[in-house]
Amino acid sequence: MNFLYIGRLILENQDSINDEYLVNGKKLEKKKYFQIDLLKTYVIFIVIFDHSIPYNIIISLGGIAWERIVIPVLLIILAFNLGNSFKNDGKITLKEIYNKSYFKKKFKRYIIPYIIFYAISIIIYLIMVFIFQNTYIHPYFDDKMFIVMGYTPFWGPGMWFIPIILSSIFIIPIFYHFFSKDPILTLFFCFFIEFFFHLIIHLIYGIIGFNNTINFFYCNLLLYSFSIGVGLWLTRNHKLNAKENRFILILLPISILYFIEYTIFGFSKYFIIGDYNFLTVPFSAFIFMLTMKYIPKNPQNKLAKLISRIGKSTYHIFLFQILYFSIIYHVIPDIAFNGFGSFLGIYPIYYAFNLFINMLGGLLWYELDVKITNIRKIANISLKK
Template sequence: MYTITFLKMITIQMNEIEENKIHTHEKNNHYFAIDLLKALMIFLVVFDHTYPWKLKNSMGVQLWERISIPIFLVLMGFNMGLSFKKTGETSLKKLYTRLYFKKKFWRYIFPFLVAYLLSTFIGLAINDFDTDVLDQYQREWSFPHLFLGILPFWGPGNWFLPVIFWSILIMPLLYKGFSGKPKWRIITLILCFVIEIALHLTVFFVFDPLNVPTPSPEHDTLIFYYNFITTSPFFMLSGLGLGIWFSKNHDIFAKQNIFMWTLFGVSFFYLIISQFLSFRFAFIFGDYHLFVFPYSAFLFLIAMKLIPKNPSNLFVKGIKLISKSTYHILLTQIIYFAIVINIWGDHYGASIFGINPLYNPFVVFLYVFINWVICIPIGILWWYGETKLREYRLKRKSLKFFFFNPKSSI
C-alpha cells in the first residue's frame, strides 16, 4: 500500500514538473539571435586571445572582432531585464531575493570556485609548487584575488569575471531605475553614461598609479585598487544600461530607440579614427567604454531585427548548446591560455602545441582553430556535466522529501 502511494506521489510530482516545463516553455520569451550572438562572441574571444596585435591592427578589428565584450555586456543587461520583467516585480525587496542570489551562485560563483581550485592546482603542479607564479594584480597568491574574482594562475579574459560578479549585485538596482515611468527610464540611462564617464575622469585626475615609482609596495597597492575600479561594472555601465533599455523594446525602428541612430554614428566615427588614426581620449581608460558600446548595441538591434526568433534545426541546437556554455568556455580558455603562457611565454600566436613568434598568418590561424577545438568542447562538457550533476542532486533531494514526508507530499 505504501509502495503504491509512494509511486503515485512520484508520478504526480513528475507530471507537475513536466507541466511546469511546458508552461515555462510557452511563456519563455526566448530569442535565437541572443544564442547566436553569444556563440559568435565566445569564438571571437578565443580568436582575440590568440591572434597577435601585429596582425590584427591591419584587419580593422575594432569594427568586428573587438565587439565581443561590448556585445556580452549589452546581452547581460538585456537578459537580466527580460528576467526581471517576467517576474512582474519592481520593488527592490522582491528583486533582491534569496532565489535570485541562489540562481546566480550556481550559474556563476560555483563554476568560478571550481575554476579557482583547478587554476591553483594546475599552476602549482606545473611550476613545482612555486607560489610566485600565482600572480595577477599582486605578487604571489593572496586572498584579495578571491575577493575580486581573479584566478590566481593568470589567463587572458580573467578581468571580465569581476565585472560579472559585481553586476549580480547592482542589476536589480539598475533594473529598478528602468522599471518606472518613461522619464525615469531616460534619467536612469543618462545616469549610466554620466557615472561611467565620471569614473573615467576620476581615475584620470585623481587616481594615477602610473605616476608612482616601480617596483614599490605603494605601486602594487595602487595597481590593485586601480584594477579593482576598472574591472567593476560601473566602469562599463552604459553597456549594461543600454541592454536593460532594449529589454523594454528592442525594435531598431521604435521611437524609444531613435537616439541609437545618432549614438551609433558617433561611436562608429570614434572607432574609425581610433582604429586607423590611433586616436584616443586621454581621460578614457581601456578598450571598452561609452564611446564604443553604442556601436555594438546597434549591431545587437540589427541582429534582433533580422534573425528569426525561434528557428528549429540541428545547427540551431548546436548554437544553443554553445550559448548555454559561454561562461564555462570563458573559464576554460582562461585556464588553457594560462598553461600556454607558462609553456611558451605568451598567448599571442600560440597554442598548447607551439608558438609562432614570427606571426605567420597561416600558422597563427591554425593555432586559432586548434584553440577553438580545445576550449569550446571542454567548456561545453564542463557545463553539461555540471548541469547533470545538479539535476541528479535535485532529484535525490525530491525523492528524500517524498520518502520522509509522504503525507505532506500528497
C-alpha cells in the same frame, strides 16, 4: 524507484536550469531568443581568437570594429536578459528581487562553477611549481585588492572579467529597480556614471599605460554602466525602428567615427581612450538590434541547436579557456604574446585547435553541470514522494 524513468527525465530536461523559472509557485517557460545565443557564441569565439592571436595582428585586421565590441555587446546582453527576467517575474523592488530563490539560482549558475575554476587553477599552479620549480605568480596576485576581486594565483587571460560578472549579480538589480521607476532618468544616470568614471581616472592618473591601479578600474562594472543602461532600455523595445531607440541611431555615426579614428589613427584624447568606453556603446547596441531584427528567433536546424547549446555554455567555456590559456601563457609565453612571427599560415591552425579544445572542454563541463543539477532535482522530488 524507477531508474530508467529517472534517466529519461535527466536526458529530456538537460536545459531545465536555463529554460524555466517560477512565478507565484508556477513553472513557466522562459522567453528564449536564438539571436542572443548567436551573439554569445560570436562573443566566445572572438574571446578565444583574442587570446590566440597577438594584438598587433588583430589591430592590423581592423579588429577594433569587429573584435573589441564583444565586451559592450556582452554587457548589453547581460542587462537585457536580467531585465527581462525581472520584468517577466513582475519584480520591481529590491526586496522582491533579492530573495532566496534569486541568490540560490545565481549561486548555482555562477558561483559553483567559479569555485571549481578556482580550485582547478590552484591545482594547475601547484603542478607548475612542482614541474618547473618556479613560483609562476602573476604580479596581479601581489596586490591584495585583486585577491579580493577573485583573481587566482595562476593568472589567465580574461580573468579581469570575472569580477564584472560576479558583481553584476548585485549591481544590475539596483539599476533595474530605478529603471522600472524612471527609465529615461536611469539611462542618463548610467551614462553619467561611466562618463565621470573615465573623467576621474583621467584627472587622477592621466592617459597612461596599464598598471594595477588602472586595471582595478577596468574590473569594475560601474565603468561600463552605459552598456548596462542600454541593455535595460532595450527590454522595453529592442526593435531597430522603434521610436524610443532613435537616440541610438542618432549616436551611431559618432560611435562609428570613433571606431575608425581609434582603429586607424589610435585616437585618444583626454579621458576618451581605449576600446571600452561610452562611445563604443551605440555601435554595439546597433549590432544587438540588427541581430534581433534579422536573425530568426527560433530556428530548428541542427546548426541552430548547436549554437544555442554553445550560447548557454558560454560562462563555462569562458572559465575553461582561462584555465587553458593560463598554461599556454606561462609555458610558452613567447608564442602567447608574440605569436609565430612571419609564419602567418600557422595562426588559422592554431586558432582552430584552441577553439576546438575550449569548445569541447567548456561544453562538456556545462553538460556535466546540467546533468548533476537535474539528478539533484529528481532525487529531491523522489525523496518528497
